[in-house]
Amino acid sequence: MIAQWMKHLARALLLLAFSVSSSGYAAPDPLPSWNDGPAKQSIIDYVTRVTKGGGPDYVEPKDRLATFDNDGTLWVEQPMYTQFVFAIDEVKAQVNKHPEWKTTEPFKSVLAGDMKAVAAMGEKGMVEIVAATHSGMSTADFDKTVRGWLEAAKHPRFKVLYTDLIYQPMLELLDYLRANGFKTFIVSGGGVEFMRGFADKTYGIPSEQVIGSSGVTQYAMWDASPVLIKMPKVLFVDDGPGKPEGINHFIGRQPIFAFGNSDGDKEMLEWTAACGRLCFMGLVHHTDAVREYAYDRDSRVGKLDKALDEATAKGWTVVDMKNDWKMIFPAAKAAQ
């Protein structure tokens, strides 16, 4: 009985404490790396409205789902998708197991360092390189390789780890949403097992909330221990229309909040806009060639064209990286 009484008292005090905080004079800025402006304001207004108990736009915590693209939305994607850089390095690392690569394209050009030739082979070559380097091992071994690579490989321009080239303002946004009862997901065209190698540590997003492109795996016994072997066969491509399909497949409900940065996110944002509640759609527009990169309609990586037009027409939030963000990367990680 005493325990019960103390629990009640403690809960009452906690409630009081929080209500004092929220009406306090010096509530800390939840998005300190965002400059004041329409983008920041639209986020804060939205979160305030859907979390206001009794308000017309209130959404129950269990339905506060937020989905984020990864490449170009949460971390750098230029000059080349990070996972593709990893795949290129893996061609070199695995060539002893695959001597035939020395004489077969697209591997031959990769091994010769002829990235122009690789680029000329287009998406087909890229898919082949990823499929070959991401299969034939157990999921556990692949995970170990990814983690090892991420602890060593450096970005060619910024000379820091790729996991240091995440966007500080977006980290704050993830935290802000979670503090307001949102469940945050990654919904990315990147490989799900590649992203799971860093999403928890880097973004605080556990593996079960990471949705991405996936290959087929096959259950097998190795030395009487069960393993899953990664097969060179695509199960699911989580890009473009694949994003709402992936959201349905993995989550089974529509998010009310989504952020992307390219045409590959268009359908995810449209699907979110049809959530049947007050919903938020946002795009990161890369406008800062000095601190990061500036690209949109003509970019080979992270092309932003149709989604930008749709965002403008429909009044979605477009973040102007140069003007809306005080800083790009977490302090003391990358030179800015």
Add this chain to the structure above:
Amino acid sequence: MIAQWMKHLARALLLLAFSVSSSGYAAPDPLPSWNDGPAKQSIIDYVTRVTKGGGPDYVEPKDRLATFDNDGTLWVEQPMYTQFVFAIDEVKAQVNKHPEWKTTEPFKSVLAGDMKAVAAMGEKGMVEIVAATHSGMSTADFDKTVRGWLEAAKHPRFKVLYTDLIYQPMLELLDYLRANGFKTFIVSGGGVEFMRGFADKTYGIPSEQVIGSSGVTQYAMWDASPVLIKMPKVLFVDDGPGKPEGINHFIGRQPIFAFGNSDGDKEMLEWTAACGRLCFMGLVHHTDAVREYAYDRDSRVGKLDKALDEATAKGWTVVDMKNDWKMIFPAAKAAQ
């Protein structure tokens, strides 16, 4: 400052309250519908060990993942999988849209009520019936149909809704695990979109924690609104070796606790047994023909043969439904 101080006080009181509870004399039984015996004891011992801070078997809350089969583990699967009963009803409901079914097998036999002929067509006929009735509509329309059916259809023997034929002891187990920081998942051979129609309300498991067999969907615009159309094509079968494959695909980490009831759960239990920590593997053995059903090695539905041998050999927990469970279904729902 006052708010901060009150928060600290409240937290200290809460901690005290909880520690008084846990050392109290009259801690309520977390599994009241379980008879005292080795099955119940093994569950309580396990949960106590992995949640004991500083203990040798302690597992951090973020890694406390528990996966449950659905059919025969959380609810009744006899005399026929519930989803197949739904599919049969849908053949009748959709025949006006598909007049060709009147003259084509396996639909013709379904419409004639000749379930023996349907059964004789085996798994192929069953898959065809499910694929045909579960495609050609939007995911939203399908969800509406499932929910409507579940609110009306009655079980042939117990004459109550299928969602009333869930196992009370397993509901208590789900609650007990969640109260101890576990995240609970369904990992079932059943269709993911069928299960999502009741898993939240019935088991307290949100859609994103329901893993099942899935079909391909296709993103499209209907009257300028985005929809996902269910296609008659299987994406993924979540049964047998498909269970660890599905766990990897959706969750990305191994559970430490898993419960099943048939040979289709064998690989999930093996995969859990290889979790690298103290892990728990359980099987529900249907031994109660009076209150529910008695079946195992020779059953067409929910066959339990190899997994029972493996459980015995490896010392996994086997629940003897007749002796271990005080009640089967929630009180006041089904006559017992």
